[in-house]
Amino acid sequence: MNYELTIALKPDLAAEKSKKIFAEVAEAVGKAGGKTEKVESLGVKNLAYPIKGLPQASFGRFQLEIEPANVNALRRGLEKEEDFLRVFVVEVKGGGKSNKF
Template sequence: MNYELTIALKPDLAPEKSKNITGEVEAAVQRLGGKTVKVESLGVRSLAYSIKGSGQASFGRFQLELSPDKVRDLRSQLEREESIIRVLIVKGGGTN
C-alpha cells in the first residue's frame, strides 16, 4: 500500500545529521519490507505552535510502499529518534 510520511526535525540540526536521519528512515522502511519511492526536503518552516520547545522545524517528505501491518512499527521506530519532533503517516501518498 502507498503511504506518505512527513517528518519534522529539530531546526538546528546540521545538514549532515539531517541527511543521516533521511538514510535512517529509508533503512527502517527497508527493514520492514517496504520501499522508499521518493524523498523530498521541504526546508525549515515556522510552526503554528511550539512542538517540543521548537517554534520551527525542518520537514522531510517520503513516499513509501509498505505493508499496512508495518505502519505502526515504522511510526514507533521513528518516534524514538530524538531529532524527529513529529511524525505523520497518511494513506495513498501516490507516486506523483
C-alpha cells in the same frame, strides 16, 4: 499500499545530520519490508504552535510502498529518535502516488 511519511526534525540540525537521518529513515522502511519511492527535503518552516518548545521544524517527506501491518511499527520506531519532533503517516488513496509529490 502507498503511504506518505512526513517527519518534523529539530530545526538546528546540520545539513549532514539531516541527510544521515533521511538515509536512516529509508533504511528503517526497508527493514519494515517496505520500499522508499521518493524523498524530499522541505526545509525549515515556522510552526503554528511550538512543539517541544521549538517555534520551527525542518521537514522531510517520503513516498513509501509498505504493507499496512508494518506502518505502526515503523512510526513507533521513528518516534523514539531524539531528533524527531513529529512523525506523520498518511495513506495515499486513488491510484497510489500523491499528486503533490
